Amino acid sequence: MIMEVSEKEYIGFYRNKRRQKYLDEQRRDNVDVSCDALNSDEINGEEILIAELPDVCDTLVHQQLLDKLRKTVDALPEDEKALIVVHFYDEVPQTELAERYGVSQQAISKKIAKIRAKLKKLLEN
Known part of the structure; x- marks a missing residue:
């Protein structure tokens, strides 16, 4: 047309x-x-x-808590620090730690619980 x-x-x-x-x-x-x-x-x-981006404020708060925890762990006596690092950071089970230290698993568990309570108290300050 x-x-x-x-x-x-x-x-x-x-x-x-x-x-x-x-x-x-x-x-x-x-x-x-x-x-x-x-x-x-x-x-x-x-x-x-849609990309899910992490909240910047949450990330910063988390990072600050980790920094505070690292400083608090560094302030522990060497024997307590070594036990915490090996158990939580290196993920060595309590049974293996008991064999290394020549004590029962319950003794290691109690020691870790005491150190955790100490860390909690130090972190609250």
Whole structure:
């Protein structure tokens, strides 16, 4: 069908047509994926793309508590510090510690409980 249009309308039509062709080529070349294409019965496509960022305040508070705990552990006497580090940081079980120290597992458990109570008291100050 042939229609008579103004030059401005003609240029605008073909400009939009070229723009659409360019966008289609970009989508094809860059493999654009819409959020709707990611949808399924169990998953909403938008939820996949949303990154959960940790709360900065929570991260800072957690870091400050860890720093305070490290300083408090460093302030313990060497024997208590060594026991805490080996048990909690190196994850050596109490039964193995009992064998190393030549005492019962209950004795190690009581010693660790006393040190934890001491740490708790020091951290509260």
